[in-house]
Amino acid sequence: MLTEQEKLHLSKLILKLIDNSLCKEELAALEQQLRQSPDTLAFYREFMRDYVSLKSRIHTYLAKDSPAPGEKLLDGDVWKALSENERTAAQMVIEKPQKEKEKILIEKVRHEKLQRHINKFSLTIAFLSAAALFAMILYVQYNPRRPVSQEVATLTDLLNPRWEALTEPFKDGDRLRTNIGPIQLNGGFAEITYDSGAKVVLEGPASFEMVSPLEMTLHYGRLYAKVSKTAKGFTVATRNSRVIDLGTEFGVHASFNGETELHVFDGKTTLVSGTPKDEKQVVDVVAGQAKRVRYVDSAVSDIELKKEYFVEKIDSISGQLLRRDGQPENQRQFEGIKLAAMVAGQDNFKQNKFESGIDPNSGNINPEAEQNWERTGHHGYAAVKDRSFIDGVFVPDGSIGLNKVSSAGHTFDGFPKTSNLYWMDITANPYIIEIQGREKNASLKKVPVTKIIPVFDDSEKTNQSCLLIHPNAAITFDLEKIRQANPFFELSSFTAVCRLPQAMYDRTINKSEFWVLLDGKCVFHYKLEDQFTKQVDIPITSQQRFLTLATTDGGDDISYDWCVFEQPEIKLNLKD
Amino acid sequence: MTGNDNKNSSVDTDKSERFFQLLMTSQNRIHGFLFMMVHNESDAEDILQETAAAMWQRFDDFQPDKSFIAWGLAIAHNKAVNFLKRNARTKVHFNEDLYQRIASIEMADEADNTERTEAMRTCLKKMKKNDQKLLLMRYENNIPIKQIAELLGRSQNGIYQTMARLHNLLHGCIQRALALR
Numbered sequence: 001m002l003t004e005q006e007k008l009h010l011s012k013l014i015l016k017l018i019d020n021s022l023c024k025e026e027l028a029a030l031e032q033q034l035r036q037s038p039d040t041l042a043f044y045r046e047f048m049r050d051y052v053s054l055k056s057r058i059h060t061y062l063a064k065d066s067p068a069p070g071e072k073l074l075d076g077d078v079w080k081a082l083s084e085n086e087r088t089a090a091q092m093v094i095e096k097p098q099k100e101k102e103k104i105l106i107e108k109v110r111h112e113k114l115q116r117h118i119n120k121f122s123l124t125i126a127f128l129s130a131a132a133l134f135a136m137i138l139y140v141q142y143n144p145r146r147p148v149s150q151e152v153a154t155l156t157d158l159l160n161p162r163w164e165a166l167t168e169p170f171k172d173g174d175r176l177r178t179n180i181g182p183i184q185l186n187g188g189f190a191e192i193t194y195d196s197g198a199k200v201v202l203e204g205p206a207s208f209e210m211v212s213p214l215e216m217t218l219h220y221g222r223l224y225a226k227v228s229k230t231a232k233g234f235t236v237a238t239r240n241s242r243v244i245d246l247g248t249e250f251g252v253h254a255s256f257n258g259e260t261e262l263h264v265f266d267g268k269t270t271l272v273s274g275t276p277k278d279e280k281q282v283v284d285v286v287a288g289q290a291k292r293v294r295y296v297d298s299a300v301s302d303i304e305l306k307k308e309y310f311v312e313k314i315d316s317i318s319g320q321l322l323r324r325d326g327q328p329e330n331q332r333q334f335e336g337i338k339l340a341a342m343v344a345g346q347d348n349f350k351q352n353k354f355e356s357g358i359d360p361n362s363g364n365i366n367p368e369a370e371q372n373w374e375r376t377g378h379h380g381y382a383a384v385k386d387r388s389f390i391d392g393v394f395v396p397d398g399s400i401g402l403n404k405v406s407s408a409g410h411t412f413d414g415f416p417k418t419s420n421l422y423w424m425d426i427t428a429n430p431y432i433i434e435i436q437g438r439e440k441n442a443s444l445k446k447v448p449v450t451k452i453i454p455v456f457d458d459s460e461k462t463n464q465s466c467l468l469i470h471p472n473a474a475i476t477f478d479l480e481k482i483r484q485a486n487p488f489f490e491l492s493s494f495t496a497v498c499r500l501p502q503a504m505y506d507r508t509i510n511k512s513e514f515w516v517l518l519d520g521k522c523v524f525h526y527k528l529e530d531q532f533t534k535q536v537d538i539p540i541t542s543q544q545r546f547l548t549l550a551t552t553d554g555g556d557d558i559s560y561d562w563c564v565f566e567q568p569e570i571k572l573n574l575k576d
Numbered sequence: 577m578t579g580n581d582n583k584n585s586s587v588d589t590d591k592s593e594r595f596f597q598l599l600m601t602s603q604n605r606i607h608g609f610l611f612m613m614v615h616n617e618s619d620a621e622d623i624l625q626e627t628a629a630a631m632w633q634r635f636d637d638f639q640p641d642k643s644f645i646a647w648g649l650a651i652a653h654n655k656a657v658n659f660l661k662r663n664a665r666t667k668v669h670f671n672e673d674l675y676q677r678i679a680s681i682e683m684a685d686e687a688d689n690t691e692r693t694e695a696m697r698t699c700l701k702k703m704k705k706n707d708q709k710l711l712l713m714r715y716e717n718n719i720p721i722k723q724i725a726e727l728l729g730r731s732q733n734g735i736y737q738t739m740a741r742l743h744n745l746l747h748g749c750i751q752r753a754l755a756l757r
Binding site (some may be wrong): 004007008009011012014015016017018019020021022027031034035041043044045046047048049050051052053054055056057058059061062164179184186187204205207220221239255256257258295 | 592593595596597599600604605607608611612615616617620625626628629631632633668670671674677678681682689692693696697700701708711712715716720721722732733736737739740741743744746747750751
């Protein structure tokens with residue numbers, strides 16, 4: 001067993017070994033002790049483990065209970081204590097440790113009282129101590145290599161985060177400081193917004209560190225950075241590179257094998273490659289380019305820009321994330337929201353199953369869109385279950401004046417008087433189903449099919465989506481629910497082509513009318529008799545909630561009034 | 577392309593996550609071992625990076641029923657030995673057989689550092705505030721002992737004595753904490 005004095009002496013030697021300040025004799029003495037004494041070797045091993053832990057994690061250990069290191073660092077008491085301890089070091093007596101069964105206690109230290117002699121020498125020392133204290137204050141305050149811990153960013157969103165087990169998990173809204181050591185995200189995603197204006201999305205597994213208001217170190221993992229003009233100069237450092245933003249969006253991957261990849265999607269960056277010991281190489285990397293910094297020698301090579309590799313945005317409310325495509329910002333296009341999918345049911349639409357239909361009078365969903373004559377509207381508004389983004393349906397008829405067009409009570413009084421009859425369920429099925437003969441006043445029954453005519457001609461584009469809304473029928477979509485399901489986007493406009501199916505062009509004259517309403521206000525109206533097709537392109541504002549598509553019979557009966565909204569979509573713009 | 581997090585997990589992501597968690601759990605232990613071998617902070621960090629890179633490259637060969645720490649220590653040992661050979665003339669070292677003895681003892685111990693880390697956290701919190709601040713200055717602000725001594729106009733020996741005292745306080749507390757578990 002080593003005595004306390006022996007441990008003290010040994011600790012001193014080890015510290016000097018680490019600082020490379022052992023003289024030859026001391027090194028030899030230390031080596032001899034390590035060889036001859038198993039206790040000394042055990043102490044050495046424990047000391048080195050503890051040293052490494054302190055070096056990498058002391059701030060994590062003391063984070064909750066102690067002030068941030070910069071705050072009380074300049075406390076004069078600290079230096080007085082240091083001075084006192086240092087002057088009295090030779091006289092320190094360390095009591096033997098308490099019995100093992102007692103509670104854990106730090107050893108008490110007795111200071112033997114010293115007789116203080118007030119003399120010129122002591123005064124000089126006191127003066128020098130004060131001067132040294134002042135010098136230390138200046139050193140710590142102004143030395144750029146010794147930054148004081150400061151808050152620099154906020155955790156603005158988290159998606160399924162899994163943090164390192166030893167630390168208290170970070171929460172949405174937490175402020176992040178510099179100099180708190182590496183933060184370990186084992187899995188999931190974290191969005192960090194710097195006060196300076198840079199926004200970073202980290203994908204776990206990742207280990208990263210806040211360095212300054214304009215810098216982050218990425219030890220391992222993947223991040224995507226979007227840097228506003230106010231944060232120009234924002235830097236991401238890895239083991240062998242520094243990426244300096246010049247007004248841009250970029251992704252960085254620091255892999256376990258020591259390589260760094262930089263992918264620039266917008267704007268321009270400067271890449272400085274090389275570890276602190278290497279000679280540096282500086283290269284500009286612009287939008288559309290990607291570079292790899294090799295682990296072995298920090299050599300830089302061109303690589304392909306990776307699409308869908310970096311997560312650009314996360315939304316914890318919807319649980320969604322958005323991966324960065326490879327397009328420059330001003331060329332990015334996003335697939336519109338297909339209203340036909342909302343009518344068919346999203347899963348059905350994905351499986352190319354469009355047969356179902358919605359009864360515009362009752363709101364019932366039929367597995368196969370039903371059609372029959374003498375189906376009469378009840379002048380009401382019916383909710384539609386099992387279709388998340390559809391608010392309701394109705395049979396439009398101007399004879400009652402106000403038609404209710406949304407669950408929020410919006411109404412429209414512009415519909416003409418109609419027969420209040422409807423033939424077919426509203427459906428996304430791109431087929432006209434002709435029936436055998438017509439029996440007025442016959443009982444409602446399933447009618448025999450004679451012919452199935454595709455809405456789209458062979459010469460037309462395939463994979464077109466459509467809504468077949470045979471008059472008199474209307475459907476209202478809930479734009480707010482659509483917004484919530486697409487958190488990264490603004491709904492910019494509704495587009496479609498109002499038309500007859502091509503096969504119907506030479507049939508009886510169709511006088512049907514198409515209507516598009518936003519919150520009960522008519523924004524588009526078109527009479528088919530003018531021409532066979534008409535483009536619709538209606539802007540949507542962020543305040544508008546309900547989009548209604550309606551068809552009316554044009555004043556004659558509803559026979560052969562096949563009305564199609566071709567490719568009905570809501571266009572999207574990416575939010576900032 | 578939008579998607580849900582769960583649906584987009586791929587085999588590569590799973591592998592990365594597994595490796596990352598294993599590495600982060602064992603890194604402290606491997607780092608400590610390397611520090612015993614080369615007793616220089618920046619050298620130990622460099623070799624640790626090399627070791628981590630080698631472990632990732634060979635991760636497909638790692639058998640999940642074996643000790644990840646033991647596997648990592650073996651790779652780290654090779655890296656350390658190569659480093660010592662390359663730097664035999666330029667760096668201050670012990671004789672080779674002492675390092676071999678250290679390595680043998682360390683590699684026979686497959687435990688991670690979790691208990692010791694927990695004990696250190698507890699013991700650090702119990703230290704006097706001024707003692708904590710001194711440790712923070714040395715280990716968080718990286719002020720070398722030589723520099724502290726110069727700034728204070730004191731002998732380096734005295735500063736080393738103070739830091740040694742703090743280390744011993746911590747060590748004693750940790751040892752008692754571990755003995756009680």
